[in-house]
C-alpha cells in the first residue's frame with residue numbers, strides 16, 4: 001500500500017525544529033506557510049501565560065498537537081523521583097493549558113543502574129503520572145528512542161517495548177509516539193505499528209531523516225529526503241494501522257538553526273510535500 005499525497009494542513013511542526021524562534025514567531029510563520037499544527041516544546045513557554053498561548057495558536061488556525069516533553073522517570077533516589085513526578089504533573093497541566101491532547105514522554109535511563117531497573121522505574125513513573133493525566137484529559141505518548149540513547153535518555157528503545165507498556169496499562173491515556181528517526185531500522189516495525197494501531201495506542205507520528213554520516217548523535221537530524229529513512233513507506237504503515245493525526249516534523253539540527261529560519265521553513269514545507 002502506498003501513502004496518499006498529503007497537504008500541509010496535515011503537517012505539524014515542532015517548535016524545536018525552528019529553535020531560534022519564539023513561540024509567537026513560530027505560530028505566526030507556521031500558520032502563514034500553511035501548516036496545520038504546532039507541537040510545543042516547553043522551553044518556548046517560559047514566561048508566557050498558557051491561556052494566551054492557547055488563544056494565539058487557535059486564532060492562527062493551528063491545531064495544538066502535543067507538548068514535548070515529560071518523562072525522565074529514572075532516578076537513583078526517591079527525592080529525585082518525586083521531583084520528576086511533580087514536573088510531569090506540571091507538563092500535563094501545561095499541555096491542558098495550551099489545548100494539546102498529549103504529552104510526549106522521553107522515558108529516561110541511568111548509566112549507573114541496569115536497563116531492567118530503569119524499565120521498572122519507567123513503568124512505575126507512568127503509573128504515578130496516569131491519574132493526573134486522566135484527570136486533565138491529557139494522553140501520555142511513550143516515545144521509544146533509538147538504542148544509541150539507551151545510556152542516559154531512554155531505556156525504551158523499540159516499538160515492541162512501548163506497545164508492551166501500553167498493553168500493561170490498557171488505558172486510553174497511554175499510547176505511543178512513533179518517530180521514524182528512532183524506529184526506522186527495526187525489522188519488526190511494520191508488525192508493531194499494526195499492533196499499535198489495532199489497539200488504539202498510536203497517538204503521534206514524528207518525521208525527519210537519518211543523515212550519513214551523522215555528525216552529531218543529537219543535533220544532526222536530516223530533513224525528509226536527505227537520508228535513508230523510507231518516511232513515506234512508514235507513513236503508509238501508520239495510516240494503514242488507522243492513524244489519522246498529524247505528520248509532525250521534528251528536526252534537531254545545529255546546522256539548520258544557524259541559518260535563516262524562514263528559508264528553513266520553506267525547505268521543510270517542500271520536503272513535507274515531496275517526501276512525507
Ligand code: ZN
Pocket residue numbers: 143177179206250
Ligand atoms: Zn520524536
